[in-house]
Amino acid sequence: MIRKILSTLSLAVALSLSGPAGHGAAPAAAQSCLSQSQVLAAVQSGQAVSLANFLGAISAATGGGQVLSSPMLCDFGGQLMYVVNVLSGGQVTRLHVNAQTGAISY
Numbered sequence: 001m002i003r004k005i006l007s008t009l010s011l012a013v014a015l016s017l018s019g020p021a022g023h024g025a026a027p028a029a030a031q032s033c034l035s036q037s038q039v040l041a042a043v044q045s046g047q048a049v050s051l052a053n054f055l056g057a058i059s060a061a062t063g064g065g066q067v068l069s070s071p072m073l074c075d076f077g078g079q080l081m082y083v084v085n086v087l088s089g090g091q092v093t094r095l096h097v098n099a100q101t102g103a104i105s106y
Contacts (some may be wrong), residue, residue, distance in 0.1 A: 015047060033074040033083070048073060048080050048099035058095065062088040067102050 034042060040049040050072055059065060065088030072083045080099035085092055096105045 031075045031077065033072045034080075039073045042073065042080060042099070049102065050085070050098075051082050051097070054082070054097050054102040054104075057102055057104065058084060058086060058097065061095070062086045062093060064088065065093070068092070 036092070043050050043090075051073075055067065058067060065086035068085040068087055071085075074081055074083055076096075082097040082099055084095045084097055087094055093106065097103070098105075
């Protein structure tokens, strides 16, 4: 019972940290984050690979972590990176995923 309550509280905290769907604040180091239509255009033009292609690698890198709502595609000095919050083991970790290669950094 206590374990279930703690799990629920952890999820609630994680979701509150991730911000409302589609309205997350831009990461401090990012020059700008793209709108949904800009993300679609970047994927269609080949500037970025769809985040769906990297979900397996994200899960593996985080020990089966769950991607929380509102991943963002942001420009870091000319490099497009997905900014993804992942819940794993009751902890929220922010990852940066290279939108071309899928390389993950913390």
